Amino acid sequence: MPLSPRPARSLAPPVTLLLATALMTAGLTGCSTLSPFHTCDDTAARLKGLRSQSILTTVPEGATAPKGLDDVDSRCVDDTGDAWLYAARVYAFPGSRQKVVDFYRTTAEADGWQVQHDPLDQDTPDTTAGLCFTRGGDGKALLLTVQFTSAEDLKFEHDYDAGPEFDSGAGFEVEVEVGSETDGAKTGCFD
Template sequence: MRHPNHPATRTLARPATLLLATALLTGGLTGCDALASLDVCGGTADRVKAMRSDPVLQAAPEGAITPKGLGEVEAGCSEDSGAGWLYAERVFAHPGSREKVLDFYRTAADKDGWLLRRGAEQGHGTGRAEEGLCFTRGKDGDTFTLSVHFTDARQLKENYDYVAGPEFDSGAGFEISINSELNGADSGCFD
C-alpha cells in the first residue's frame, strides 16, 4: 500500500477528488443527491422477477395478440431524480370491445388476489370510466399496483418507439402493468 503522500497517490487522488466534487456539485444544482442515485435500483432483482412472472401479466382475453416486437414482458427498475420504482408491463392488441377487455381483467385480477380500487377507473380526460382500471395488492410497505389502460399508435410510438401495425386498427390496444415504489408505499395507478 502506498503512503498517502506518495506522488503517484496524490496524482490519482486529484482526478478522483475532482470527479467526486463535480458529481456532488451537479447533484446540488439539479436538486438530486448524485451519490444516492448511483445505486437506487440495487437489490431489486428478486422483486422485479416476481412481478415479471405474475400470472395476470400472462393472461389475456380471447383473441388478444402480442404485437411483433412487443410480445415479451418488459420489466425492471427505473430511477428518476433519485426516486425509483419497479415495473413489469406488456402490450396487447384485441379485436373486441374495450368493455370485454376490462371485464376479462376484472375477473383475472380478482382470481390473482388483486383488489379493484373503487373510483380508480380512469378515462384519460374523456370522462368515460371504461378507459382503464386500477388494482392493488399487498399492504403499505409492500404494495403493488396493477393497471390496465388503453393505448393508441401515437402513444406506442412515444412510449416504445413502436410503429403500430394493422392489429391496432380496430378493437382495443392496451397495456397491462404492475408497478411498485421501491419502498412499497401505497400509490395510485394513474398519478
C-alpha cells in the same frame, strides 16, 4: 471614538420559520420534502417477482402481443427521485374495450386484486380511464394498471409501428403493468 460592536443576531427564528413554511407547503400540496429517495440498487429479486406475476400473461381470448413487443418489459426507474419498479406487457385486442374491462375486473379480482376508483374523477368510464388495482400489504404491496392507448402512443412510447391489428380502427393496445415501490411499501392508485 470607535463604534460599539453591533450585537450578533440569531438566525434561528428566520431559519425555523423558513423550515416550517416549507414543511407546511409540502404537506398542503401532497408532496413530501422528506422523501427517502430510494434508488434501484438491489432490486433485481423484486423485479423478477414482478415479471413472474401471472396477470401479465392472462389475457382475453383473441388478444395478441404485437411482434417485437412480445416480451415482458421490466425495469427500475429512478429518474424522478423515488425509484419505481414495473413489469409490463403490451397486447392488441380486436374486441371492445368493455370486454377488456370486464375480463380484467373478473380475472384480477379473482386473483386477489382490489379495484380502485379515482375519487376526483368518478364520471370517466373505465373504458376511457382504464383500470387500477392494488394487492398485498406493506412490504409486498403491488399496483396493477390496465390502460388503453393508440397506435400513435405505441409509436411515441415504444418507437413501434402498429401492424394490421390497428388498421381497421377496432384494434387498440392494452398495457398491463404491475408496479411497486422498491421496498414494497403500500401505494395507492391515486396517491
